[in-house]
Amino acid sequence: MSSEDAVLHREVETLYFAHHTWLRGWLRRKLGCAHRAADLAHDTFLRLLARDEPIDAREPRAYLTTVAQRVLYNHWRREQIEQAWLDAIAQAPEPLAPSPEERAIIVETLVEIDALLDGLPVAVKRAFLLAQLDGATHAQIAAELHISLATVKRYLARAGEQCFFALSVGTFA
Incomplete structure (x- = not known):
């Protein structure tokens, strides 16, 4: 692990311990679901770990809110895409209905196309x-x-x- 990676990991760890509970609560208020809030808080910190450079956030909660809003937007967009696809596939004859694995792959592909x-x-x-x-x-x-x-x-x-x-x-x- 490079020294930059170590710095990033320490920053994320510090943010996590200091603000994870607050972020989870903020997301729970936005979503109305504690389980989804926990998942998206987790995704927010994973996004921070995927960075290439240190964070150096002077206002940690504002920074986490910005990152979490992007994660939340992606979550809502994915739900919209999945619902549109489910609506379309509901009109297909039953024998053409894909398996759960195929459905997951198709939705993921549609989300990637949307992002592209x-x-x-x-x-x-x-x-x-x-x-x-x-x-x-x-x-x-x-x-x-x-x-x-x-x-x-x-x-x-x-x-x-x-x-x-x-x-x-x-x-x-």
């Missing part, structure tokens, strides 16, 4: 998803979104470029 497309305009995301998930042609996408073929091509190029660069920098590798 994060920051793109809604129309660009829709065009990309229509092409990639529904297999829609450029003409079908143009008709669905009421845009030109040239715009469809630009949107798909933009979304593909964002995915490529996110993968190339190791965000999801």
Whole structure:
């Protein structure tokens, strides 16, 4: 373990012992569930441990709140994605229903795709998803979104470029 890693671990340990109970309570008030709050408090500290540099938080609770809000946002976003997928799969015939393991893999993949497309305009995301998930042609996408073929091509190029660069920098590798 490098000296920077040791410093980071000591900082996280200090934050954990001093503020874990407070953070768990803060999350419990936001979520209304002590179990989920405990899980997300744990995820918050794991996120801190994954950092590459020391924390050096002058206002520890404000810092933890900021990190926890990001974890909470990711949690809520994942729930939205999972619910949308469950709504879609509920319309499938029973024999096509995936196993619990397949469901977990599919939801995780959808969450990763959502993260890859994060920051793109809604129309660009829709065009990309229509092409990639529904297999829609450029003409079908143009008709669905009421845009030109040239715009469809630009949107798909933009979304593909964002995915490529996110993968190339190791965000999801």
